[in-house]
Amino acid sequence: MPSRPVRRRNPPRAVAHDPAVGTEVELETTGVAHGGIMVARHEGRVVFVADAIPGERVRARVTEAKSSFWRADTLEVLEASPHRREHVWSEASVTRDPEGRAGGAEFGHIELAHQRELKRQVAADALARIGRIDDAPDFTVQALPGGDDAAGTGWRTRVTLHVAPDGTVGPYAARSHTVIPVSSLPLAVPELAAIAPLTERLGDAASVDLIAPAEGPLQIVTARDGSRPPLAAITERVGDREFALEALGFWQVHRLAAATLTGAVQRAIDADAFDPRAANLDLYGGVGLLAAAVGDRFGQATRITSVESYESATDFAARNLAEWVGARAVTGRVEQWVRGRAENATATERGRQRAATIVLDPPRAGAGTEVVAELVSTEPAQVVYVACDPVAFARDAKAFAAAGYAIRSLEAFDLFPNTHHVELVARLSRD
Structure with a gap:
């Protein structure tokens, strides 16, 4: 993946020009939404509230006002949830003015077990509401070893x-x-x-x-x-x-994330459906972490191609995968590469594509309908999807489901304690 770009310094904060902006309101939060914010209603309007917990009554200041919803920052907790704790980062605490709160630990005021339950609710809601999937496997969000000992810090x-x-x-x-x-x-x-x-x-x-x-x-x-x-x-x-x-x-x-995902991908692959001679893929492969996970489980003769758009990462992947005689790393935009793969395949290659296991670890926006359509057109045996955004995964899972690929296994991991982020690893296949 490319190095992170240098951002512009301190562009002005966007503020909606609406009389409601700046208004202080009392709100009762009833649920959690994607992005680490809670949901409330004020005079029938949906309000997304930062730094609260479902079930709390808070005093909040409106920061954005649209016809369909408002956004607001918690100023004071009037009735606290039993899951509220002192924030793990004092500079992000609700006791500070909202514009002076450090970002990056938006769940730091919530007990860890409840953080994970809220993340589970967001992921499950996304699969049901956005993915239209009503038969997804039950799952919990798993803590990584030792994470609770330090209150979700130091990772x-x-x-x-x-x-x-x-x-x-x-x-x-x-x-x-x-x-x-x-x-x-x-x-x-x-x-x-x-x-x-x-x-x-x-x-x-x-x-x-x-x-x-x-x-x-x-x-x-x-x-x-x-x-x-x-x-x-x-x-x-x-x-x-x-x-x-x-x-x-x-x-x-996270210091344990790479090992955690290696094990999760290895568990997710159905060994009975895996063919080491097939045209197996590791898409958005980075430096080869998950291709190596496949190779370590199924042996040095495993054929697998890792595809990554960032040339430097591909160069490192080639080095990191050198011991597998059937492994290779190529540089290319995934959507373009998979299209050419499908269009130019010989009869023998199409057979290997149908037998393939595809590991898919897209960026936060997800793989997208174009990539999913190209992948399902080759009818792979199974897809192992590693997702860092539950909403993007739900959209892609819906596209897979339309082609007959259902979620057969699903694990979730708390790779980002004290934030709203959650990682999912799912296996999809056809009956």
């Missing part, structure tokens, strides 16, 4: 800090590009929190990336004038296997 191995025009370093405020000065980074692994330049002034910088690889020294990458310095390779580890990648290349953020 981020990658942190991006931004720099304000005056040189202040910090995270963005929630839902804005305003840099918030902070004195702590509780979600970061301790070694990154210790080196973060939170008290410095970096007037000539745009952002600072902190990386804690599994092997080697910590990395600090500062972007200046829209550019970053040349990046050295780093080494990550999953069990006994090493993966080389660019310092700012895509890698799972």
